[in-house]
Amino acid sequence: xxxxxxxxxxxxxxxxxxxxxxxxxxxxxxxxxxxxxxxxxxxxxxxxxxxxxxxxxxxxxxxxxxxxxxxxxxxxxxxxxxxxxxxxxxxxxxxxxxxxxxxxxxxxxxxxxxxxxxxxxxxxxxxxxxxxxxxxxxxxxx
Numbered sequence: 843x844x845x846x847x848x849x850x851x852x853x854x855x856x857x858x859x860x861x862x863x864x865x866x867x868x869x870x871x872x873x874x875x876x877x878x879x880x881x882x883x884x885x886x887x888x889x890x891x892x893x894x895x896x897x898x899x900x901x902x903x904x905x906x907x908x909x910x911x912x913x914x915x916x917x918x919x920x921x922x923x924x925x926x927x928x929x930x931x932x933x934x935x936x937x938x939x940x941x942x943x944x945x946x947x948x949x950x951x952x953x954x955x956x957x958x959x960x961x962x963x964x965x966x967x968x969x970x971x972x973x974x975x976x977x978x979x980x981x982x983x984x
Contacts, residue, residue, distance in 0.1 A: 843912050843936060843968045849876040849889060850914045850975050856881060860975045863889035864912045865897040872909070873897035889913065890921035894928055905929050914972040916943030916965065922951040925961065932962040936972025 849862025853876035865873035873896035878887040890913055898904050907929040911917075914936045917925065922944040925933055933945060933952070944951045945963045954960045 843914070843934065843972075845871060845874060846889075846912045846914050846936075847968065847971055847975065849874055850972070853877045853889070854975060854979055860914070860979045861889045862914045863893040865893045865906065865909050866912065867897065867901065867906070867909045872900040886920065888918065888921055890917050891924060894924055898928070907931060910934060912967075914968075915939050915976060916945050916947055918942045919944040919949060919951055926951065926957050926959050929959050930961050932964060934964040934967050936966070936968050937976065938965060 846862040846864045850860040853862065854860035858877040858880055861877045863875055864871055873893035875889045875892035875896065877889050878892065879885060890911060897906055897909060905928065909930055910932040911925055911930050912934045916935045916939040917933060935945065938947045940947045942948055945965065952961060952963050
């Protein structure tokens with residue numbers, strides 16, 4: 843999660859919403875990214891989506907079923923949907939997102955039996971640090 847926080851700091855420095863994501867396979871980072879929505883002028887350029895593309899390219903496979911996704915903030919419905927399609931083993935996130943979080947906060951797209959793939963969800967990892975960076979970003983914007 844510390845590497846995901848490093849990615850979130852990059853987003854912060856680039857005036858992007860500071861979210862970072864890292865994908866781990868067999869104790870090796872195979873994808874890492876930060877939000878680049880404004881930079882790329884792409885509404886799908888969430889940290890998780892970019893990292894998923896990197897990981898799939900690294901493994902030369904669209905199935906990431908032996909991988910874990912780490913995200914600083916609870917993934918949104920787009921990112922959880924992509925995670926289900928990629929067949930992640932686990933999603934680990936830092937801070938909950940009551941407005942758009944799709945792992946139980948605003949909606950739960952990870953509920954067992956909802957889709958043909960169920961993944962494990964772990965929340966609250968380095969929660970204070972993950973929450974602080976995003977809150978600081980939006981406080982600076984106001």
